[in-house]
Amino acid sequence: MGLKTADQYEESLRKMNLKVYLLGEQVKCPADHPIIRPSMNSVKMTYALAQSPEHEDLMTAKSHLTGEKINRFCHLHQSTEDLIKKVKMQRLLGQKTGACFQRCVGMDAINAVDSVTFEMDKKLGTQYHDRFIRFLKMVQEEDLVVDGAMTDPKGDRSLPPSRQTDPDLYTHVVEKRKDGIIVRGAKAHQTGAVNSHWILVMPTIAMTKDDADYALSFVAPADADGISYIYGRQSCDTRKLEGCEIDVGNRQFGGHEALMVFDNLFVPWENVFMCGEYEFSGLLVERFAGYHRQSYGGCKVGVGDVLIGAAALAADYNGAAKASHVKDKLIEMTHLNETLFSCGIACSAQGHRTASGTYLIDLLLANVCKQNVTRFPYEIARLAEDITGGLMVTMASEKDLRHPEIGKIVEKYFKGIASVPTEDRCRIMRLVENITLGTAAVGYRTESMHGAGSPQAQRIMIARQGNLEHKKKLAKEIAGIKD
Protein backbone atom coordinates (compact mmCIF):
# COMPACT_ATOMS: atom_id res chain seq x y z
CA MET A 1 0.00 0.00 0.00
CA GLY A 2 2.80 2.49 0.80
CA LEU A 3 1.40 5.76 2.00
CA LYS A 4 -2.10 5.99 3.49
CA THR A 5 -4.11 9.16 3.04
CA ALA A 6 -5.41 10.94 6.13
CA ASP A 7 -8.92 9.67 5.42
CA GLN A 8 -7.72 6.10 4.94
CA TYR A 9 -6.04 6.35 8.34
CA GLU A 10 -9.28 7.48 9.97
CA GLU A 11 -11.18 4.68 8.21
CA SER A 12 -8.66 2.14 9.46
CA LEU A 13 -9.17 3.33 13.04
CA ARG A 14 -12.92 3.03 12.69
CA LYS A 15 -12.53 -0.65 11.80
CA MET A 16 -10.77 -1.30 15.10
CA ASN A 17 -12.48 -2.24 18.31
CA LEU A 18 -10.56 -0.55 21.10
CA LYS A 19 -11.88 -0.80 24.63
CA VAL A 20 -11.63 2.82 25.81
CA TYR A 21 -13.05 4.35 28.99
CA LEU A 22 -13.46 8.10 29.41
CA LEU A 23 -15.22 10.01 32.17
CA GLY A 24 -16.64 6.80 33.62
CA GLU A 25 -18.09 5.44 30.40
CA GLN A 26 -16.96 3.11 27.65
CA VAL A 27 -16.50 5.06 24.41
CA LYS A 28 -18.37 3.59 21.44
CA CYS A 29 -16.33 5.22 18.71
CA PRO A 30 -13.20 7.12 19.83
CA ALA A 31 -12.86 8.83 16.42
CA ASP A 32 -16.22 10.55 16.93
CA HIS A 33 -15.82 11.51 20.58
CA PRO A 34 -15.45 15.32 20.84
CA ILE A 35 -12.73 15.04 23.50
CA ILE A 36 -10.71 12.43 21.57
CA ARG A 37 -11.22 13.56 17.97
CA PRO A 38 -8.80 16.55 18.03
CA SER A 39 -6.01 14.18 19.03
CA MET A 40 -6.87 11.94 16.09
CA ASN A 41 -6.74 14.99 13.82
CA SER A 42 -3.16 15.61 14.95
CA VAL A 43 -2.15 12.08 13.93
CA LYS A 44 -4.05 12.53 10.66
CA MET A 45 -1.77 15.47 9.93
CA THR A 46 1.21 13.07 9.86
CA TYR A 47 -0.54 11.35 6.94
CA ALA A 48 -1.80 14.50 5.23
CA LEU A 49 1.59 16.23 5.10
CA ALA A 50 3.25 13.09 3.70
CA GLN A 51 1.00 13.49 0.65
CA SER A 52 2.01 17.12 0.14
CA PRO A 53 4.80 17.96 -2.36
CA GLU A 54 5.69 20.89 -0.14
CA HIS A 55 6.52 18.64 2.81
CA GLU A 56 7.30 15.17 1.45
CA ASP A 57 11.06 15.73 1.67
CA LEU A 58 10.74 15.69 5.45
CA MET A 59 7.64 13.55 5.86
CA THR A 60 8.72 10.57 3.76
CA ALA A 61 11.78 8.38 3.40
CA LYS A 62 12.95 5.48 1.27
CA SER A 63 12.66 2.22 3.16
CA HIS A 64 16.02 0.44 3.46
CA LEU A 65 14.02 -2.81 3.68
CA THR A 66 11.89 -2.53 0.53
CA GLY A 67 13.16 0.52 -1.37
CA GLU A 68 9.62 1.92 -1.26
CA LYS A 69 8.61 5.45 -0.30
CA ILE A 70 7.25 5.31 3.25
CA ASN A 71 6.13 7.68 5.97
CA ARG A 72 9.17 8.80 7.97
CA PHE A 73 7.40 7.74 11.16
CA CYS A 74 7.81 4.10 9.99
CA HIS A 75 11.47 4.52 9.02
CA LEU A 76 14.69 3.30 10.63
CA HIS A 77 17.23 6.13 10.46
CA GLN A 78 19.95 5.22 7.96
CA SER A 79 22.14 8.31 8.29
CA THR A 80 22.67 11.45 10.32
CA GLU A 81 20.68 13.22 7.60
CA ASP A 82 17.71 11.01 8.49
CA LEU A 83 18.12 11.96 12.15
CA ILE A 84 18.17 15.66 11.25
CA LYS A 85 15.13 15.33 9.00
CA LYS A 86 13.28 13.62 11.83
CA VAL A 87 13.74 16.69 14.08
CA LYS A 88 12.73 19.07 11.29
CA MET A 89 9.65 16.97 10.56
CA GLN A 90 8.66 17.14 14.21
CA ARG A 91 9.05 20.91 14.28
CA LEU A 92 6.88 21.14 11.17
CA LEU A 93 4.15 19.02 12.73
CA GLY A 94 4.24 21.02 15.96
CA GLN A 95 3.74 24.14 13.86
CA LYS A 96 0.81 22.64 11.95
CA THR A 97 -1.03 21.24 14.99
CA GLY A 98 0.02 23.40 17.97
CA ALA A 99 -0.21 20.16 19.92
CA CYS A 100 1.32 16.72 20.45
CA PHE A 101 0.89 14.67 17.28
CA GLN A 102 1.68 11.43 19.14
CA ARG A 103 3.33 9.36 16.42
CA CYS A 104 6.96 9.99 17.54
CA VAL A 105 6.86 7.52 20.40
CA GLY A 106 6.38 4.60 18.00
CA MET A 107 9.09 5.85 15.65
CA ASP A 108 11.51 6.09 18.56
CA ALA A 109 10.49 2.64 19.77
CA ILE A 110 11.06 0.87 16.44
CA ASN A 111 14.50 2.47 16.09
CA ALA A 112 15.52 1.44 19.60
CA VAL A 113 14.13 -2.11 19.36
CA ASP A 114 15.84 -2.63 16.00
CA SER A 115 19.40 -2.05 17.20
CA VAL A 116 18.92 -3.70 20.60
CA THR A 117 17.37 -6.93 19.26
CA PHE A 118 20.14 -7.11 16.67
CA GLU A 119 22.83 -6.85 19.34
CA MET A 120 20.94 -9.16 21.70
CA ASP A 121 20.74 -11.87 19.01
CA LYS A 122 24.47 -11.54 18.31
CA LYS A 123 25.38 -11.98 21.95
CA LEU A 124 22.78 -14.44 23.19
CA GLY A 125 21.87 -16.35 20.02
CA THR A 126 18.21 -15.34 20.30
CA GLN A 127 16.14 -14.72 17.15
CA TYR A 128 14.25 -11.58 17.96
CA HIS A 129 15.59 -9.27 15.26
CA ASP A 130 14.16 -11.23 12.31
CA ARG A 131 10.75 -11.25 14.02
CA PHE A 132 11.00 -7.54 14.59
CA ILE A 133 11.92 -6.85 10.94
CA ARG A 134 8.90 -8.89 9.77
CA PHE A 135 6.71 -6.72 11.97
CA LEU A 136 8.36 -3.54 10.74
CA LYS A 137 7.84 -4.45 7.09
CA MET A 138 4.12 -4.76 7.76
CA VAL A 139 4.14 -1.38 9.56
CA GLN A 140 5.89 0.25 6.59
CA GLU A 141 3.75 -1.40 3.93
CA GLU A 142 0.47 -0.56 5.68
CA ASP A 143 1.64 2.85 7.02
CA LEU A 144 0.58 2.03 10.56
CA VAL A 145 0.68 4.01 13.79
CA VAL A 146 2.68 2.18 16.46
CA ASP A 147 2.42 3.26 20.07
CA GLY A 148 5.69 2.80 21.92
CA ALA A 149 4.79 1.73 25.45
CA MET A 150 7.52 1.99 28.06
CA THR A 151 6.48 3.58 31.35
CA ASP A 152 5.10 1.20 33.99
CA PRO A 153 3.01 2.52 36.89
CA LYS A 154 5.98 1.54 39.16
CA GLY A 155 4.15 1.57 42.53
CA ASP A 156 6.71 1.99 45.33
CA ARG A 157 9.68 3.66 43.62
CA SER A 158 12.07 2.42 46.30
CA LEU A 159 11.45 -1.22 45.33
CA PRO A 160 12.43 -3.14 42.19
CA PRO A 161 9.70 -4.79 40.06
CA SER A 162 10.01 -8.22 41.67
CA ARG A 163 9.58 -6.85 45.22
CA GLN A 164 6.44 -4.77 44.68
CA THR A 165 3.47 -5.74 46.87
CA ASP A 166 1.34 -5.94 43.73
CA PRO A 167 3.35 -7.68 40.96
CA ASP A 168 1.24 -6.06 38.24
CA LEU A 169 2.66 -2.60 38.93
CA TYR A 170 5.32 -3.53 36.39
CA THR A 171 4.27 -5.30 33.17
CA HIS A 172 5.36 -8.92 33.36
CA VAL A 173 5.02 -12.44 31.99
CA VAL A 174 2.69 -14.58 34.05
CA GLU A 175 2.85 -17.68 31.89
CA LYS A 176 5.03 -19.01 29.08
CA ARG A 177 3.22 -21.38 26.73
CA LYS A 178 4.32 -23.31 23.69
CA ASP A 179 2.54 -20.85 21.39
CA GLY A 180 3.19 -17.60 23.26
CA ILE A 181 3.12 -15.73 26.55
CA ILE A 182 0.48 -14.33 28.89
CA VAL A 183 1.11 -10.78 30.06
CA ARG A 184 -0.32 -8.76 32.92
CA GLY A 185 0.31 -5.21 34.09
CA ALA A 186 -0.08 -1.74 32.66
CA LYS A 187 1.68 1.11 30.90
CA ALA A 188 0.99 4.65 32.09
CA HIS A 189 0.99 7.99 30.23
CA GLN A 190 0.56 6.29 26.84
CA THR A 191 0.67 9.10 24.31
CA GLY A 192 -1.58 8.49 21.30
CA ALA A 193 -2.50 4.96 22.41
CA VAL A 194 -6.13 5.27 21.37
CA ASN A 195 -5.11 6.51 17.90
CA SER A 196 -2.72 3.61 17.26
CA HIS A 197 -2.97 0.37 15.27
CA TRP A 198 -0.33 -1.53 17.23
CA ILE A 199 1.43 -1.19 20.55
CA LEU A 200 5.13 -1.91 21.00
CA VAL A 201 5.86 -2.69 24.64
CA MET A 202 9.32 -2.22 26.13
CA PRO A 203 10.70 -2.64 29.66
CA THR A 204 10.68 0.48 31.80
CA ILE A 205 14.03 0.29 33.65
CA ALA A 206 17.31 -1.62 33.76
CA MET A 207 16.59 -5.02 35.33
CA THR A 208 18.47 -7.65 37.34
CA LYS A 209 18.13 -11.43 37.29
CA ASP A 210 15.37 -11.27 39.92
CA ASP A 211 13.32 -9.10 37.56
CA ALA A 212 13.70 -11.34 34.49
CA ASP A 213 9.91 -11.77 34.12
CA TYR A 214 9.67 -8.01 33.73
CA ALA A 215 12.33 -7.76 30.99
CA LEU A 216 9.76 -7.89 28.26
CA SER A 217 9.22 -6.46 24.78
CA PHE A 218 6.44 -7.41 22.39
CA VAL A 219 3.90 -6.07 19.94
CA ALA A 220 0.13 -6.52 19.96
CA PRO A 221 -2.75 -5.06 17.96
CA ALA A 222 -4.07 -2.07 19.88
CA ASP A 223 -7.51 -3.69 20.01
CA ALA A 224 -6.37 -7.16 21.09
CA ASP A 225 -8.47 -9.00 23.66
CA GLY A 226 -6.97 -8.29 27.05
CA ILE A 227 -6.03 -4.64 26.38
CA SER A 228 -8.10 -1.74 27.63
CA TYR A 229 -7.49 2.00 27.94
CA ILE A 230 -8.49 4.53 30.55
CA TYR A 231 -8.28 7.95 28.91
CA GLY A 232 -6.38 10.67 30.78
CA ARG A 233 -8.09 13.89 31.80
CA GLN A 234 -6.67 17.18 30.59
CA SER A 235 -7.16 20.62 32.02
CA CYS A 236 -10.27 22.24 30.44
CA ASP A 237 -11.07 19.04 28.46
CA THR A 238 -14.83 19.28 28.91
CA ARG A 239 -14.90 22.62 27.12
CA LYS A 240 -14.84 20.41 24.03
CA LEU A 241 -18.29 19.14 25.03
CA GLU A 242 -19.78 22.64 25.09
CA GLY A 243 -19.98 23.00 21.32
CA CYS A 244 -17.92 26.19 21.40
CA GLU A 245 -15.10 27.04 19.05
CA ILE A 246 -13.26 29.94 20.69
CA ASP A 247 -13.10 28.72 24.29
CA VAL A 248 -11.24 25.51 23.43
CA GLY A 249 -8.35 27.56 22.04
CA ASN A 250 -7.37 24.94 19.48
CA ARG A 251 -10.58 23.60 18.00
CA GLN A 252 -9.01 21.20 15.54
CA PHE A 253 -5.99 19.60 17.18
CA GLY A 254 -4.84 18.10 20.48
CA GLY A 255 -2.96 15.25 22.07
CA HIS A 256 -3.83 12.52 24.54
CA GLU A 257 -2.48 10.07 27.07
CA ALA A 258 -4.08 6.94 28.48
CA LEU A 259 -3.45 4.17 30.98
CA MET A 260 -3.02 0.96 28.97
CA VAL A 261 -4.02 -2.16 30.91
CA PHE A 262 -2.99 -5.75 30.09
CA ASP A 263 -5.36 -8.25 31.63
CA ASN A 264 -3.94 -11.68 30.79
CA LEU A 265 -3.06 -10.58 27.27
CA PHE A 266 -1.93 -13.44 25.02
CA VAL A 267 1.05 -12.64 22.78
CA PRO A 268 2.22 -15.23 20.21
CA TRP A 269 5.97 -15.87 20.18
CA GLU A 270 6.40 -14.31 16.74
CA ASN A 271 5.42 -10.97 18.31
CA VAL A 272 7.84 -11.22 21.26
CA PHE A 273 11.16 -9.34 21.01
CA MET A 274 12.49 -9.74 24.56
CA CYS A 275 11.45 -12.18 27.24
CA GLY A 276 13.74 -12.54 30.22
CA GLU A 277 16.97 -11.10 28.73
CA TYR A 278 17.24 -8.67 31.62
CA GLU A 279 20.80 -7.62 30.75
CA PHE A 280 19.50 -5.86 27.63
CA SER A 281 16.57 -4.05 29.24
CA GLY A 282 18.75 -1.11 30.35
CA LEU A 283 20.17 -0.68 26.85
CA LEU A 284 16.71 -0.63 25.33
CA VAL A 285 15.53 1.97 27.84
CA GLU A 286 18.63 4.10 27.23
CA ARG A 287 18.27 4.07 23.44
CA PHE A 288 14.53 4.66 23.38
CA ALA A 289 14.89 7.48 25.90
CA GLY A 290 17.76 8.95 23.87
CA TYR A 291 15.70 9.04 20.68
CA HIS A 292 12.73 10.47 22.53
CA ARG A 293 14.86 13.16 24.18
CA GLN A 294 16.00 14.12 20.66
CA SER A 295 12.34 14.23 19.54
CA TYR A 296 11.54 16.99 21.99
CA GLY A 297 14.10 19.20 20.26
CA GLY A 298 11.69 19.19 17.32
CA CYS A 299 8.07 18.84 18.46
CA LYS A 300 8.23 21.28 21.39
CA VAL A 301 9.97 23.80 19.14
CA GLY A 302 7.12 23.63 16.63
CA VAL A 303 4.52 24.21 19.34
CA GLY A 304 6.79 26.95 20.68
CA ASP A 305 6.68 28.60 17.24
CA VAL A 306 2.87 28.70 17.49
CA LEU A 307 2.98 30.08 21.04
CA ILE A 308 5.51 32.79 20.13
CA GLY A 309 3.33 33.74 17.16
CA ALA A 310 0.25 33.86 19.39
CA ALA A 311 2.01 36.05 21.98
CA ALA A 312 3.21 38.42 19.25
CA LEU A 313 -0.35 38.67 17.88
CA ALA A 314 -1.69 39.30 21.38
CA ALA A 315 0.80 42.15 21.70
CA ASP A 316 -0.35 43.52 18.32
CA TYR A 317 -4.03 43.29 19.32
CA ASN A 318 -3.35 44.86 22.72
CA GLY A 319 -1.55 47.79 21.09
CA ALA A 320 1.64 46.87 22.95
CA ALA A 321 3.76 45.54 20.09
CA LYS A 322 6.05 48.57 20.00
CA ALA A 323 6.92 48.50 23.70
CA SER A 324 10.61 47.68 24.01
CA HIS A 325 10.12 45.16 26.83
CA VAL A 326 7.55 43.28 24.74
CA LYS A 327 9.94 43.13 21.79
CA ASP A 328 12.67 41.92 24.12
CA LYS A 329 10.44 39.21 25.58
CA LEU A 330 9.63 37.93 22.10
CA ILE A 331 13.36 37.87 21.36
CA GLU A 332 13.98 35.89 24.54
CA MET A 333 11.23 33.40 23.64
CA THR A 334 12.75 32.95 20.19
CA HIS A 335 16.23 32.56 21.64
CA LEU A 336 15.04 29.82 24.01
CA ASN A 337 13.05 28.05 21.32
CA GLU A 338 15.88 28.05 18.80
CA THR A 339 18.27 26.82 21.49
CA LEU A 340 16.06 23.75 21.86
CA PHE A 341 16.07 23.28 18.10
CA SER A 342 19.86 23.63 18.05
CA CYS A 343 20.15 20.81 20.58
CA GLY A 344 17.83 18.59 18.53
CA ILE A 345 19.85 19.23 15.38
CA ALA A 346 23.20 18.87 17.17
CA CYS A 347 22.49 15.47 18.74
CA SER A 348 21.31 14.30 15.29
CA ALA A 349 24.30 15.65 13.37
CA GLN A 350 26.62 13.95 15.88
CA GLY A 351 24.76 10.63 15.58
CA HIS A 352 26.45 7.36 14.74
CA ARG A 353 25.81 3.98 13.17
CA THR A 354 24.93 0.99 15.36
CA ALA A 355 25.67 -2.66 14.55
CA SER A 356 22.28 -3.17 12.85
CA GLY A 357 22.95 -0.20 10.52
CA THR A 358 20.38 2.02 12.22
CA TYR A 359 21.70 5.40 13.32
CA LEU A 360 21.60 6.51 16.94
CA ILE A 361 21.77 10.07 18.21
CA ASP A 362 24.63 11.41 20.33
CA LEU A 363 23.32 10.44 23.76
CA LEU A 364 25.05 13.22 25.69
CA LEU A 365 23.67 15.94 23.44
CA ALA A 366 20.20 14.32 23.35
CA ASN A 367 20.12 14.39 27.14
CA VAL A 368 21.29 18.00 27.19
CA CYS A 369 18.49 18.73 24.70
CA LYS A 370 15.84 17.18 26.93
CA GLN A 371 17.25 18.78 30.08
CA ASN A 372 16.74 22.16 28.41
CA VAL A 373 13.24 21.08 27.38
CA THR A 374 12.40 20.54 31.07
CA ARG A 375 12.99 24.29 31.56
CA PHE A 376 12.70 26.44 28.46
CA PRO A 377 9.05 25.79 27.51
CA TYR A 378 8.09 26.90 31.04
CA GLU A 379 9.96 30.17 30.56
CA ILE A 380 8.49 30.62 27.07
CA ALA A 381 5.01 29.99 28.52
CA ARG A 382 5.66 32.46 31.35
CA LEU A 383 6.70 35.15 28.90
CA ALA A 384 3.68 34.39 26.69
CA GLU A 385 1.39 34.89 29.68
CA ASP A 386 3.26 38.08 30.58
CA ILE A 387 2.81 39.54 27.07
CA THR A 388 -0.77 38.34 26.57
CA GLY A 389 -2.08 39.78 29.82
CA GLY A 390 -4.41 38.67 32.59
CA LEU A 391 -7.47 38.80 30.39
CA MET A 392 -6.32 35.45 29.05
CA VAL A 393 -7.75 33.85 32.21
CA THR A 394 -10.52 36.29 33.15
CA MET A 395 -12.16 36.77 29.76
CA ALA A 396 -15.85 36.02 29.31
CA SER A 397 -16.95 32.89 27.49
CA GLU A 398 -17.81 32.53 23.82
CA LYS A 399 -21.46 32.11 24.82
CA ASP A 400 -21.33 35.53 26.47
CA LEU A 401 -19.71 37.01 23.37
CA ARG A 402 -22.51 35.56 21.22
CA HIS A 403 -25.29 36.53 23.64
CA PRO A 404 -27.85 38.89 22.08
CA GLU A 405 -27.71 41.34 25.00
CA ILE A 406 -24.46 41.01 26.98
CA GLY A 407 -22.54 40.18 23.79
CA LYS A 408 -22.45 43.90 23.01
CA ILE A 409 -20.89 44.59 26.42
CA VAL A 410 -18.29 41.85 25.95
CA GLU A 411 -17.57 43.19 22.47
CA LYS A 412 -17.15 46.74 23.82
CA TYR A 413 -15.03 46.13 26.89
CA PHE A 414 -12.78 43.35 25.60
CA LYS A 415 -11.79 45.39 22.58
CA GLY A 416 -8.08 46.08 21.99
CA ILE A 417 -6.90 48.15 19.05
CA ALA A 418 -9.72 49.50 16.89
CA SER A 419 -8.72 47.66 13.71
CA VAL A 420 -9.00 44.17 15.21
CA PRO A 421 -12.36 42.57 16.04
CA THR A 422 -12.84 41.65 19.69
CA GLU A 423 -13.50 38.08 18.62
CA ASP A 424 -10.00 37.78 17.12
CA ARG A 425 -8.47 39.08 20.34
CA CYS A 426 -10.46 36.47 22.28
CA ARG A 427 -9.34 33.73 19.88
CA ILE A 428 -5.64 34.47 20.26
CA MET A 429 -5.89 34.75 24.05
CA ARG A 430 -7.68 31.40 24.22
CA LEU A 431 -4.94 29.84 22.09
CA VAL A 432 -2.28 31.09 24.53
CA GLU A 433 -4.42 29.76 27.39
CA ASN A 434 -4.77 26.39 25.62
CA ILE A 435 -1.02 25.92 25.24
CA THR A 436 0.05 27.32 28.61
CA LEU A 437 -2.63 25.95 30.92
CA GLY A 438 -5.36 24.24 28.89
CA THR A 439 -5.48 20.87 27.14
CA ALA A 440 -2.27 21.46 25.15
CA ALA A 441 -0.32 22.34 28.30
CA VAL A 442 -0.22 18.61 29.01
CA GLY A 443 2.11 18.30 26.04
CA TYR A 444 3.85 21.65 26.19
CA ARG A 445 4.57 21.90 29.90
CA THR A 446 4.30 18.77 32.05
CA GLU A 447 5.25 16.41 29.23
CA SER A 448 8.28 18.64 28.66
CA MET A 449 9.16 18.02 32.29
CA HIS A 450 8.48 14.29 32.61
CA GLY A 451 8.06 12.88 29.10
CA ALA A 452 11.05 10.80 27.90
CA GLY A 453 12.21 10.78 31.52
CA SER A 454 12.12 13.30 34.34
CA PRO A 455 14.96 15.86 34.70
CA GLN A 456 17.04 13.74 37.06
CA ALA A 457 17.15 10.89 34.53
CA GLN A 458 18.90 13.21 32.08
CA ARG A 459 21.34 14.43 34.73
CA ILE A 460 22.34 10.83 35.45
CA MET A 461 22.99 10.30 31.73
CA ILE A 462 24.86 13.60 31.45
CA ALA A 463 27.07 12.50 34.37
CA ARG A 464 27.73 9.16 32.65
CA GLN A 465 28.42 10.61 29.24
CA GLY A 466 30.16 13.82 30.29
CA ASN A 467 33.73 12.47 29.99
CA LEU A 468 34.84 14.23 33.17
CA GLU A 469 38.22 12.43 33.33
CA HIS A 470 39.14 13.87 29.94
CA LYS A 471 38.27 17.34 31.19
CA LYS A 472 40.47 16.83 34.27
CA LYS A 473 43.36 15.82 32.03
CA LEU A 474 42.91 18.96 29.98
CA ALA A 475 42.99 21.12 33.09
CA LYS A 476 46.09 19.34 34.42
CA GLU A 477 47.92 19.86 31.15
CA ILE A 478 47.14 23.56 31.03
CA ALA A 479 47.98 24.01 34.72
CA GLY A 480 51.25 22.12 34.37
CA ILE A 481 50.29 19.34 36.81
CA LYS A 482 52.20 16.11 36.23
CA ASP A 483 50.78 12.73 37.34
Add this chain to the structure above:
Amino acid sequence: MTGLALMNCKISERKLIGFKYCGGCNPVINRAQLVQDIQRRLSAEFTLATDQSPTQWDIGILVCGCLSACADKPDFRNLARRWIIIAGNSVDYGDAPEKDLAEIVLNKLKL
Protein backbone atom coordinates in the same frame (compact mmCIF):
# COMPACT_ATOMS: atom_id res chain seq x y z
CA MET B 1 8.42 33.93 -27.25
CA THR B 2 5.14 35.81 -27.67
CA GLY B 3 2.04 36.11 -29.84
CA LEU B 4 1.78 33.83 -32.85
CA ALA B 5 5.07 32.19 -32.04
CA LEU B 6 3.60 30.96 -28.78
CA MET B 7 0.57 29.50 -30.52
CA ASN B 8 2.83 27.71 -32.93
CA CYS B 9 5.07 26.27 -30.22
CA LYS B 10 4.77 22.51 -30.64
CA ILE B 11 4.45 20.38 -27.55
CA SER B 12 7.60 18.49 -28.48
CA GLU B 13 9.55 21.75 -28.53
CA ARG B 14 8.43 22.83 -25.11
CA LYS B 15 10.87 22.69 -22.26
CA LEU B 16 10.05 20.43 -19.32
CA ILE B 17 10.14 22.31 -16.04
CA GLY B 18 9.70 20.77 -12.61
CA PHE B 19 9.52 21.97 -9.02
CA LYS B 20 10.91 20.30 -5.92
CA TYR B 21 10.39 21.52 -2.38
CA CYS B 22 12.37 21.17 0.81
CA GLY B 23 10.27 19.85 3.71
CA GLY B 24 9.41 23.32 5.00
CA CYS B 25 10.24 23.07 8.74
CA ASN B 26 10.78 26.80 9.23
CA PRO B 27 10.34 28.67 5.95
CA VAL B 28 11.04 32.40 5.78
CA ILE B 29 9.15 32.68 2.47
CA ASN B 30 5.73 31.47 1.33
CA ARG B 31 6.90 28.64 -0.89
CA ALA B 32 3.51 27.52 -2.22
CA GLN B 33 2.49 31.05 -3.17
CA LEU B 34 5.81 31.65 -4.89
CA VAL B 35 5.45 28.49 -6.99
CA GLN B 36 1.87 29.41 -7.88
CA ASP B 37 3.08 32.83 -8.96
CA ILE B 38 5.84 31.39 -11.13
CA GLN B 39 3.54 28.77 -12.68
CA ARG B 40 0.90 31.38 -13.45
CA ARG B 41 3.41 33.54 -15.29
CA LEU B 42 5.21 30.76 -17.17
CA SER B 43 5.23 31.23 -20.93
CA ALA B 44 3.81 28.57 -23.20
CA GLU B 45 7.27 27.29 -24.08
CA PHE B 46 7.31 25.41 -20.77
CA THR B 47 5.46 22.26 -19.78
CA LEU B 48 5.14 21.38 -16.11
CA ALA B 49 6.56 18.01 -15.16
CA THR B 50 6.51 15.92 -12.00
CA ASP B 51 9.24 13.75 -10.53
CA GLN B 52 7.34 10.78 -12.01
CA SER B 53 7.93 12.11 -15.53
CA PRO B 54 9.77 9.53 -17.67
CA THR B 55 12.26 12.02 -19.10
CA GLN B 56 14.73 14.29 -17.39
CA TRP B 57 13.47 17.84 -16.92
CA ASP B 58 15.14 20.63 -18.86
CA ILE B 59 14.99 22.89 -15.84
CA GLY B 60 14.32 22.13 -12.20
CA ILE B 61 13.41 24.74 -9.62
CA LEU B 62 14.30 23.79 -6.08
CA VAL B 63 12.19 25.73 -3.61
CA CYS B 64 13.74 25.79 -0.15
CA GLY B 65 12.25 27.76 2.71
CA CYS B 66 15.52 29.02 4.15
CA LEU B 67 19.14 29.65 3.26
CA SER B 68 20.34 26.23 4.41
CA ALA B 69 18.73 24.70 1.27
CA CYS B 70 18.82 21.28 2.92
CA ALA B 71 17.01 19.64 0.01
CA ASP B 72 19.83 20.43 -2.42
CA LYS B 73 21.04 16.83 -2.69
CA PRO B 74 22.50 14.68 -5.51
CA ASP B 75 19.25 12.63 -5.66
CA PHE B 76 17.34 15.68 -6.79
CA ARG B 77 20.07 17.01 -9.06
CA ASN B 78 19.60 14.03 -11.40
CA LEU B 79 16.00 14.98 -12.05
CA ALA B 80 16.91 17.97 -14.24
CA ARG B 81 19.66 19.11 -16.59
CA ARG B 82 19.76 22.58 -15.07
CA TRP B 83 18.64 23.88 -11.71
CA ILE B 84 17.54 27.19 -10.28
CA ILE B 85 17.87 27.19 -6.51
CA ILE B 86 15.54 29.32 -4.41
CA ALA B 87 16.69 29.30 -0.78
CA GLY B 88 14.75 31.65 1.46
CA ASN B 89 15.29 35.16 0.21
CA SER B 90 17.80 34.17 -2.44
CA VAL B 91 17.98 32.79 -5.96
CA ASP B 92 21.12 30.90 -6.99
CA TYR B 93 22.86 32.26 -3.88
CA GLY B 94 22.10 35.91 -4.69
CA ASP B 95 20.00 37.78 -2.11
CA ALA B 96 16.60 39.03 -3.20
CA PRO B 97 13.45 40.27 -1.43
CA GLU B 98 10.55 37.81 -1.46
CA LYS B 99 8.45 40.02 -3.71
CA ASP B 100 11.10 39.82 -6.46
CA LEU B 101 11.82 36.09 -6.32
CA ALA B 102 9.30 35.05 -9.00
CA GLU B 103 10.49 37.73 -11.39
CA ILE B 104 14.13 36.74 -10.96
CA VAL B 105 13.32 33.08 -11.57
CA LEU B 106 11.27 33.90 -14.68
CA ASN B 107 14.17 35.96 -16.03
CA LYS B 108 16.57 33.09 -15.40
CA LEU B 109 14.25 30.75 -17.28
CA LYS B 110 14.71 32.90 -20.38
CA LEU B 111 18.51 32.42 -20.32
